[in-house]
Amino acid sequence: MTYHHLTIDELTMIANFRDQGVKAYRATKLLHRSLETVYRVYRFLAAGHTLQEYYQHYRENKAHCGRKAIQLPTDEVTYTKAKVAQGWTPDTIMGGHSAVVCGRFTAFSSGAILICGPCR
Known part of the structure; x- marks a missing residue:
């Protein structure tokens, strides 16, 4: 299974969909992403956090992926x-x-x- 990390463009689109009131399941079909991925961003933003905070946490966690030297x-x-x-x-x-x-x-x-x- 291959995993593609979220780009800042995709995160921005997810945030825009949420702001426009688009249901998460519709956003998943438009972005070709997993439902849980979009829901995770929706929940984070609903908790009062910003997209910049989410991306910062995401980049920190992404740094732990892959084989170490x-x-x-x-x-x-x-x-x-x-x-x-x-x-x-x-x-x-x-x-x-x-x-x-x-x-x-x-x-x-x-x-x-x-x-x-x-x-x-």
């Missing part, structure tokens, strides 16, 4: 730095050292050796 162990970092200083290529480094936390693509794709992202 993997921190390489210290011995792996020193090994990799030493081999890079000697002029080794990423293929050679990864092939010669078996205790690697993540793959070659994730360890070297962004040029950062210390942190590797999700393996794709």
Whole structure:
């Protein structure tokens, strides 16, 4: 299941629908969003909060989504730095050292050796 985060445009449209008195189930059909998603915004606004407050909370919670970056162990970092200083290529480094936390693509794709992202 894929999940698409709400954009500020969609939030504005939901708030406008609520202000115009449009029922939430009608707004869900027009926006192609889940009923609970629209009801959540409706309830938040009905409680006296603003759209800016909702978006701020939404962005804070959205930051917790997804896989967190993997921190390489210290011995792996020193090994990799030493081999890079000697002029080794990423293929050679990864092939010669078996205790690697993540793959070659994730360890070297962004040029950062210390942190590797999700393996794709």
